[in-house]
Amino acid sequence: MIRLSTPLGAEVLDLRAGDRVLLSGTIYTARDEAHLKILEDGFPFDPAGAVLYHCGPVVDTERNVIVAAGPTTSARMNGLTAPMIDAGVRSLIGKGGMSAEVREALSGRAVYFVFTGGCAALAASCMELVDCHYPELGMAEAVWEIRVRDMPLVVGIDAHGRDLFEDVARSVRERYDQLRL
Amino acid sequence: MDPLLFERLAQAVEEAVREAEIVLPPDVETALRRATDRETNPVARGEFANILDNLLKARDLRVPICQDTGIPVVYLTVPPTVPVTAELYDAVAAGIRRATRSVPLRPNGVDPISRENSGDNTGAGLPPVHVVPGNVLRVMVLPKGAGSENMSQIRMMMPSQVSDIPRFVVDVVMTAGARPCPPVVVGVGIGGTFDGAAALAKEALLERIDSMDAYEQEICDAINALGIGPMGLGGDTTALAVKVKRGFCHTASLPVAVNIQCWCCRRGVREVVL
Numbered sequence: 186m187i188r189l190s191t192p193l194g195a196e197v198l199d200l201r202a203g204d205r206v207l208l209s210g211t212i213y214t215a216r217d218e219a220h221l222k223i224l225e226d227g228f229p230f231d232p233a234g235a236v237l238y239h240c241g242p243v244v245d246t247e248r249n250v251i252v253a254a255g256p257t258t259s260a261r262m263n264g265l266t267a268p269m270i271d272a273g274v275r276s277l278i279g280k281g282g283m284s285a286e287v288r289e290a291l292s293g294r295a296v297y298f299v300f301t302g303g304c305a306a307l308a309a310s311c312m313e314l315v316d317c318h319y320p321e322l323g324m325a326e327a328v329w330e331i332r333v334r335d336m337p338l339v340v341g342i343d344a345h346g347r348d349l350f351e352d353v354a355r356s357v358r359e360r361y362d363q364l365r366l
Numbered sequence: 367m368d369p370l371l372f373e374r375l376a377q378a379v380e381e382a383v384r385e386a387e388i389v390l391p392p393d394v395e396t397a398l399r400r401a402t403d404r405e406t407n408p409v410a411r412g413e414f415a416n417i418l419d420n421l422l423k424a425r426d427l428r429v430p431i432c433q434d435t436g437i438p439v440v441y442l443t444v445p446p447t448v449p450v451t452a453e454l455y456d457a458v459a460a461g462i463r464r465a466t467r468s469v470p471l472r473p474n475g476v477d478p479i480s481r482e483n484s485g486d487n488t489g490a491g492l493p494p495v496h497v498v499p500g501n502v503l504r505v506m507v508l509p510k511g512a513g514s515e516n517m518s519q520i521r522m523m524m525p526s527q528v529s530d531i532p533r534f535v536v537d538v539v540m541t542a543g544a545r546p547c548p549p550v551v552v553g554v555g556i557g558g559t560f561d562g563a564a565a566l567a568k569e570a571l572l573e574r575i576d577s578m579d580a581y582e583q584e585i586c587d588a589i590n591a592l593g594i595g596p597m598g599l600g601g602d603t604t605a606l607a608v609k610v611k612r613g614f615c616h617t618a619s620l621p622v623a624v625n626i627q628c629w630c631c632r633r634g635v636r637e638v639v640l
Contacts, residue, residue: 205412243433243472252470253433258513258545280597281544301416302513302547302597303630305433306424323483325472337416339409339599349409350544353600357592361540366532366588 188335192234193275197296200340202347206298207335211315212236212278216257218326220265222319229318229328232272239279241325243305244314251312251331253305256280259297263287270295278338282350288342297342299349311336367453371640375454375503378636379461382507383438384469386634387430390421393576394551394606394631401549401603410601417596417629432630435471436509438462438493441572443500447640450497458495458505459488474512496565503638508572514550514628517542520564523620531556531622532585538624539589539605544598547628549606551575552589555623558613563621566611571627575607582608596629606631 189196191210200206213230215223215237223229239262242254259279266277267290275295277283280302291297300308311334318328342348390398398421402414424431440458444450463486465471475487487493519538523530535554542550555566578586586608595601606629615621 203409205409241433241472243430243435243470245470253430253435253472255433257434260545280547282598299597299599301413301420303432303434303511303628304416304420306427306429306431307416307420308433309429310423310427337412339412341599349599353594353598354543356600357540357543357594360592361536364533364536364588364591366536366584 191236193236194234197275198293198344200296200343202340202343202349204340206338206340208236208298208338209334209336210236210332212238212331212333214238214240214242214329214331216241216326217261217265218322219319219328220262220269222322224265224268228272230330232269232274234273234275236276236278237269237274239277242329244324244329249314251309251314254308254312255303255305256300259283266290282341282348288346288348291342291344292346293344296340296344298338299341300336300338308336367451367457372453372457374638375457375505376461376464378505378638379440379458379507380464380468382505382634382636383462383465383471383509384634386507386509386632387435387469387471388424388428390431390631391633393574395421397575397606398629401606405602407595407601409599410595413596413599413601430469430471431632432511433472434511434513435469435474436511436632437474438487439508439510439568440493440495441506441508442495442497443502443504444497445501445503445640448503455495458493462487462493503640505636505638506572507634508568509632511628511630514546514626517546518567518623518625520560520621520623522560523622525618525620527620532588534622535585535608535624536588536592539626540592540594542626543594546626547630548594548598549596549603549629551606551627551631552608553625553627554608554610555625556610556612557615558621559615560621562613563623564625566613567623567625570609570611571625571631572633573609575609575631578607578609582610
């Protein structure tokens with residue numbers, strides 16, 4: 186296991202698709218609406234070395250705690266991601282993989298991590314709520330600033346153009362052609 | 367309806383939702399543990415470790431397993447002594463509203479066009495309530511997440527295509543890839559009408575997944591031969607189980623529906639004392 190802490194720098198360039206990582210530090214949730222808001226009104230935080238988490242958490246707003254916070258499908262953010270990387274974001278966390286366009290945007294600059302889909306309780310257990318930005322977007326779409334400790338991740342797309350999802354998809358197509366049904 | 371019965375039914379719905387959201391049924395957890403033991407891919411083993419760790423954390427902390435607490439689909443067994451009235455449906459909706467606050471659930475229910483959120487997981491047609499006759503008043507809740515629901519498909523096949531059904535099911539899972547949070551459970555509805563096949567596919571997801579017949583096993587083996595693996599990162603298990611339900615159909619029809627469920631195959635059951 187590789188240990189990393191935020192803000193992230195050039196160390197992400199050493200990561201390879203398939204590496205397992207424990208991430209500590211500050212991350213920011215951002216789904217579709219948050220991306221659009223950031224593109225319009227700017228970042229409510231310093232994007233240099235930042236980590237975006239594709240997640241719409243369940244937050245107990247009375248006690249100020251994250252109740253459940255697994256990843257959402259990253260592909261919805263495909264068309265909105267390149268400007269984030271241009272602004273200095275060093276990594277994304279999500280599930281399901283992203284497009285070739287995102288793979289190119291990451292090249293030489295940033296990585297895409299996968300956090301196991303559905304593991305909301307595990308995520309919440311390593312998180313501490315710090316702040317909420319753009320609360321008017323609602324609970325699922327707001328930008329939640331979260332401190333994490335040892336969040337277990339896998340590198341899905343590295344900064345050298347290797348994409349685990351693309352590798353698997355290629356092998357799945359080969360295996361499908363050999364199926365006898 | 368007796369106000370006390372209304373109250374008990376609403377409470378049973380609330381408790382069934384809570385149980386479903388926090389603890390997976392034992393047969394599902396067993397299937398996940400078996401898949402973990404069999405897994406040979408190191409990345410997939412890591413994903414399974416996270417899934418099992420997550421189940422423990424949810425149980426210990428009494429929090430939902432997944433933040434997509436889903437859309438509640440309700441199956442109600444109703445005995446002859448309980449009349450099926452509008453109040454019966456009202457009591458179910460009341461239970462869903464309470465669960466939304468107390469579990470808590472993410473408010474997921476929106477108007478399909480305006481996308482306006484009701485805030486309490488109820489609205490026109492929500493929750494869907496399926497009433498079946500029985501001997502006791504029992505509620506079963508199936509919280510259905512969108513990631514897997516969105517990957518589901520229905521096809522009006524031709525009666526001459528019976529032998530193509532397994533390939534259609536495999537195609538649906540392959541097209542879904544990483545998106546429905548594999549390892550998935552695959553509900554298949556064969557026969558009935560256009561809507562009936564979809565209903566059968568969803569009902570198939572209510573069944574225990576620790577046993578399969580030869581037909582289900584054949585399809586499941588074919589899916590697992592693809593190697594999509596947990597979260598689409600590659601691995602030996604892509605489907606924990608395939609469950610098939612059949613219904614008589616028109617001689618000129620062969621509707622086939624495939625309803626995909628994520629690994630978080632939630633069900634909650636409560637019986638209501640009359």
